[in-house]
Amino acid sequence: MPARLLVKEPHAVTDQPPDQLSEMRGEHPCWLDISDPRSEEFELAATELNLHPLAVEDAQNRHQRPKIDEYDDHYFIVVYALEEPSPDVINQVELSIFFKHNAIVTVHEGSLAALQKVEKRFRDGKIGSPGLLLHAILDTIVDTYFDILDGLGDRVELIEAMVIDGDPRDSHTSIRELFRLKRDLLAIRRVIAPERDVAAALVRGDIRDLREPGRRAYFQDLYDHIIRVTDEVDTFRDLVSNVVDAHLAAVSNRLNEVMKVLTSVATVLLILNVVTGFFGQNWDFIPYGSQGLFWLSMVVMIVGTVGAAWYFKRKGWL
DSSP: OOOEEEEEEESSSEEEEEGGHHHHTTOOOOEEEEEOOSSHHHHHHHTTTTTOOOHHHHHHHHOSSEEEEEEEEEEEEEEHHHHHHHEHHHHHHHEEEEEETEEEEOOSSSHHHHHHHHHHHHHTTTTSSHHHHHHHHHHHHHHHHHHHHHHHHHEEEEEEHHHHOGGGGGGHHHHHHHHHHHHHHHHHHHHHHHHHHHHHHHHHTGGGGOOSTTTHHHHHHHHHHHHHHHHHHHHHHHHHHHHHHHHHHHHHHHHHHHHHHHHHHHHHHHHHHHHHHHHOOOOOTTTTOHHHHHHHHHHHHHHHHHHHHHHHHHHHHH
């Protein structure tokens, strides 16, 4: 279903038809979850709750920046959840939240694992008000960031080991993975930075219905978590940059070693070229039929070649 209405009644959380939102929220806290921003249920809810058209438009047109907007009698919040459907793949799922007295409307595309966890807690009676429900949604989303970062940390350590101790022939794979990591970290950083401002606004009490005694501590904890995520992302970005530098240094060192060996071999062969080139000159006074000069040239080539090879070996160039 594109929309589900959960109503917290005195003894249980019940499922109600989405068109009952206006009627039910007058007496009980309500949560309307919409998995299709362009569905008729969302249009109906926007009309019944008198949601601002600009906020509705932002919810329907995705790729909004994380933010919190205040309107006459409701607030509009945009955050991003991170999901990892498979290893090395991180998806960003945009979540729009309308917060109104005694009601919350969440709008997203498809299913969202974080909301499923919150729903279980809501049904178990562990969340008693829309303010706590808003905190639970945001806190669960931020907690998933830590799980994603743990996986990224493992990837960084694996690639670091490949760069330092791995086969040089795997360098192309390593550098590709490094730049993929940098891309993922940059994408997370772009989400986290503005969400920190959203959390700061909640801590300041910018939403009137959240100015209850003791409520600020919940959002302060949320803000602290976002700061921790930001610090971890920055740490990983620095670490990846260091690994990239180490990789480039290792590649440069291997190139220098190869060039040193090639130069040494070319120098050894140069001795042979000089001797054979000298005796191969087309001059009349060079006695071509002299057996002694033949053996002399052979001795010079052998001694010169062996001597040069021994010298380069002693210097560690071969």
